[in-house]
Amino acid sequence: MSTPATAIEVRGLEKSYREVHVLRGVDFAVARGSIFALLGSNGAGKTTVVKILSTLLSADAGSAGVNGFDVAAQAAEVRESISLTGQFAAVDEVLSGRENLVLVAKLRHLKDPGTIADDLLQRFALTEAGSRKAATYSGGMRRRLDIAMSLIGRPPVIFLDEPTTGLDPEARLEVWRAVRELAGQGTTVLLTTQYLDEAEHLADRIAVLHEGRIIADGTLADLRQLLPPARIEYVEKQPTLEDVFLAITGTAGTAADQRTRKDS
Amino acid sequence: MSTHFVGDTAALTGRSLRHITRSMDTIVTTAIMPVAIMLLFVYVLGGAIDTGSTSYVNYLLPGVLLITIASGVAYTAYRLFLDLQSGIFERFQSMPIARSSMLWAHVLTSLAANLVSLAIVIGVALLLGFRSSAGLGAWLGVAGMLVLFTLALTWMAVIAGLSAKTVDGASAFSYPLIFLPFVSSAFAPTDSMPGPVRWFAENQPVTSIVDTIRNLLAQQPVSSDIWTALAWTLGLLVLAYAAATITYRRRTA
Incomplete structure (x- = not known):
């Protein structure tokens, strides 16, 4: 398997739900090991892009490749390469935190799921809560568990769909820290967000999705240049x-x- | 991908079985309604129904068992619907696992839960005076019939769970199924019914299944009923499975 420099490549992606034309030709590329933020308001189509990239939805037109595999033709290989953390912390509430992690490790066909689970509980400061039902967790703990579940099997590409929506400021910082750590280890992270400061703080590259198209794409510095040069003001x-x-x-x-x- | 089917199904079945063992009330509530119906018919209404030389408990048990299954599978639709709502289904679907294992896990869990409910109902029937001289072979026949019926109804529940828009909608499909045994030979012999009702009762699937189970338990010859019963259950099973698979595929289009 070759490892191309772009981890995610999206070209001319279109998707409609009945009459609603959600994506009208989306193009972007994400470099390996970088954090890419897809910024947009509610209903801009961010989740649709993530669902197509994670093989949950098929596109009407255009192509998308993840880790060098085509999402339509090589869905199985794409699923081997990715991990998805959806908009709502998708943990099993009836199971304990540890059981959630063990289940995902088993489904990723890894050896020794118990040890993997214990390591992650420790890394995400959940060891004490590990044996409690996930239903008893706070929002921040659930998100941490959710992200921990996504790291199992070390997939090279991780999708985080609005990872901090509904979290308090401390939990938000914890999530940011986890995301930076991931990128530091070479994982490619695509995150969607409606918070401008989140994109500004975390992302190496930011794309703005608006009315089904990418209307701006670049580093923070690139995007700043879209506006007239900064004036110096004292505030x-x-x-x-x-x-x-x-x-x-x-x-x-x-x-x-x-x-x-x-x-x- | 199918290489992982068995392992993935086992892991996911373990998960949904935990949902059941951690809320045993779902099994108990499944058994309560059929037990209440059984008490009502045995002690209140049954005296007025002529079942010949057969004791009334022995007569009605097969129908009550089918009602138990019909009300039990509603939980499968409910659980499947919750999985879809909570996003955990999407998490599993974006993972490199055999996709059909997600449905099979729910189906196998339904089978296990229904077998427990059925055992509870049979236990209560024994207390009410149900007796059978049937041997191992006949009991295996009864068990096989009940398992097939459970599978057929569970796959219908899967369709309901996958296509429901609300929690209530997910389990509403089971109401007609629960009602069906009342218009069959389950509680009263069909000879006592007026023309069109009798025609319906004698030609709907429940009657042949009930008659087969009743004859097996009473050690009577099962006649051609067993073939009619098998044709119905297997036919429904195949149709429901096919429809569920199509519904499932469509969800990911």
């Missing part, structure tokens, strides 16, 4: 509500640090 820097919230709830530093690091 008093007030802490954001998020800074305040994190400071008084005891997780101070993390958000501000990350912001400064990105800005510098």
